[in-house]
Amino acid sequence: xxxxxxxxxxxxxxxxxxxxxxxCSNPVEMAAREQELPTQDWVRVFEQAAKLGVLQLHLSGxxxxxxxDLVDLVAxxxxxxxxxxxxxxxxxxxxxxxxxxxxxxxxxVQLSLQxxxxxxxxxxxxxxxxxxxKMQAAEWIVxxxxxxxxxxxxxxxxxxxxxxxxxxxxxxxxxxxxVAIVQFHGWAMLNRSAMMPTREQAQEASRVVAxxxxxxxxxxxxxxxxxxxxxxxxxxxMGGWGLSGLNVTPDGLVLPCHAAQTIPTLSFDNVKEKSLxxxxxxxxxxxxxxxxxxxxxxxxxxxxxxxxFGGCRCQAMAIAGDPAATDPTCIKSPLHGKIQELALDxxxxxxxxxxxxxxx
Amino acid sequence: xxxxxxxxxxxxVPLIPRGVRLHDDNVRGKxxxxxxxxxxxxxxxxxxIVQQIDGHKSMTTIIGHLATLYDAPAVQIADxxxxxxxxxxxxxxxxxxx
Numbered sequence: 036x037x038x039x040x041x042x043x044x045x046x047x048x049x050x051x052x053x054x055x056x057x058x059c060s061n062p063v064e065m066a067a068r069e070q071e072l073p074t075q076d077w078v079r080v081f082e083q084a085a086k087l088g089v090l091q092l093h094l095s096g097x098x099x100x101x102x103x104d105l106v107d108l109v110a111x112x113x114x115x116x117x118x119x120x121x122x123x124x125x126x127x128x129x130x131x132x133x134x135x136x137x138x139x140x141x142x143x144v145q146l147s148l149q150x151x152x153x154x155x156x157x158x159x160x161x162x163x164x165x166x167x168x169k170m171q172a173a174e175w176i177v178x179x180x181x182x183x184x185x186x187x188x189x190x191x192x193x194x195x196x197x198x199x200x201x202x203x204x205x206x207x208x209x210x211x212x213x214v215a216i217v218q219f220h221g222w223a224m225l226n227r228s229a230m231m232p233t234r235e236q237a238q239e240a241s242r243v244v245a246x247x248x249x250x251x252x253x254x255x256x257x258x259x260x261x262x263x264x265x266x267x268x269x270x271x272x273m274g275g276w277g278l279s280g281l282n283v284t285p286d287g288l289v290l291p292c293h294a295a296q297t298i299p300t301l302s303f304d305n306v307k308e309k310s311l312x313x314x315x316x317x318x319x320x321x322x323x324x325x326x327x328x329x330x331x332x333x334x335x336x337x338x339x340x341x342x343x344f345g346g347c348r349c350q351a352m353a354i355a356g357d358p359a360a361t362d363p364t365c366i367k368s369p370l371h372g373k374i375q376e377l378a379l380d381x382x383x384x385x386x387x388x389x390x391x392x393x394x395x
Numbered sequence: 396x397x398x399x400x401x402x403x404x405x406x407x408v409p410l411i412p413r414g415v416r417l418h419d420d421n422v423r424g425k426x427x428x429x430x431x432x433x434x435x436x437x438x439x440x441x442x443x444i445v446q447q448i449d450g451h452k453s454m455t456t457i458i459g460h461l462a463t464l465y466d467a468p469a470v471q472i473a474d475x476x477x478x479x480x481x482x483x484x485x486x487x488x489x490x491x492x493x
Contacts, residue, residue, distance in 0.1 A: 040422050040423065042434060086422075087422070088420075088422035088423065090418065090420065090427065090429060090434050091429070091432070091434065116418070118416065118418070118429040120431065120432070142414055142416070142429070142431075143414050143431045145431075180413055181413075181414070182412070182413060182414030182415075182431055184431055184432070210414070210431065210487045211431055211432070211487065213432075252485055253484055253485045253487070254487075255487075256486060256487050258432070
């Protein structure tokens with residue numbers, strides 16, 4: 036097939052993070068600080084990414100502000116011509132550091148929101164005092180003139196705060212809010228019973244988002260990731276495997292998506308050994324589920340295969356035990372009944388406790 | 396670009412806000428607007444419109460310039476320019492100066 040150049044790259048600069056959100060998308064087994072790529076390796080990767088056709092660079096983690104060289108990395112990324120987006124909890128961002136990031140050319144800040152008050156946010160983030168610091172940092176971010184996006188991960192324990200989260204985005208003068216109902220990968224897989232929304236909550240969230248989108252048109256852009264287990268069709272995961280985005284881990288592995296390491300049959304190349312271009316076009320992991328050749332029925336002959344590419348490979352692995360199976364979210368999957376049952380069981384487990392992420 | 400959208404005040408001045416940049420995508424051979432989590436492909440007409448937006452020219456002036464550039468009556472292109480800019484305003488890719 037004719038492989039397009041990637042548009043976006045997620046650079047997970049470090050797995051270190053002061054927060055311990057129970058839905059963190061990082062793997063449960065994480066590389067330690069000593070294995071993190073040094074500054075010059077990241078700079079080389081950014082230059083290779085820009086030449087390859089990447090336009091958008093998302094600097095993430097862990098908490099990217101935990102990297103002492105963050106300002107230098109932003110400057111290098113901008114220098115390479117990349118649009119630089121900082122995905123942060125804002126813990127570790129001071130007014131002075133924001134001014135340095137501004138001077139380095141940072142384009143945009145995406146601030147995570149664990150809840151709309153200190154009780155909720157500090158409990159979900161596992162960091163006392165975090166909410167207060169975050170709100171202070173949000174003011175600094177806006178004062179410095181950065182365009183701001185709030186990123187609210189919502190789940191059974193905080194979905195009732197969704198209307199306030201949207202109002203908070205308006206009050207903070209954010210241009211965008213991303214409302215993502217928790218996706219079950221990484222640490223969230225350990226928290227399905229504590230975080231799975233009820234079907235009613237999932238429907239209410241869609242209603243709240245639709246109402247707010249109409250009311251706030253031209254004022255606030257709302258991106259929405261609906262509740263996966265309660266859906267009838269799978270998400271268009273990553274815009275197609277190996278078609279639009281790639282992810283580099285703190286220790287330099289290049290993944291087609293952040294959860295790809297849960298597929299045990301895949302092996303991943305490292306930027307320390309190969310160029311990003313070689314990895315994107317010729318890497319075994321990227322070619323494993325590119326296009327349609329790998330598909331089974333019912334995907335293979337389905338009209339929707341060009342819309343959703345069969346859904347999420349990691350979810351097929353997690354629920355069906357086969358990464359080439361139809362995503363069980365799909366009503367055409369023989370396991371659709373099972374995922375509905377799981378959703379019901381998990382969402383009614385009121386005794387479940389949160390399992391917090393641990394930093395390496 | 397034919398959908399009916401809210402009209403922008405002819406004296407209003409559109410601008411490309413911070414966080415949105417015109418970028419020469421030389422890998423794909425086209426001009427794009429880079430914005431938060433968005434890449435807006437610009438066809439030749441879109442590019443011509445965006446290149447007129449400098450934070451000083453009003454809608455009327457922009458439409459006048461484009462009419463001259465394309466040798467077309469201003470009334471004829473006004474709707475298309477309005478619709479294009481208002482679509483980007485709705486998505487917070489452009490703003491009107493205060």
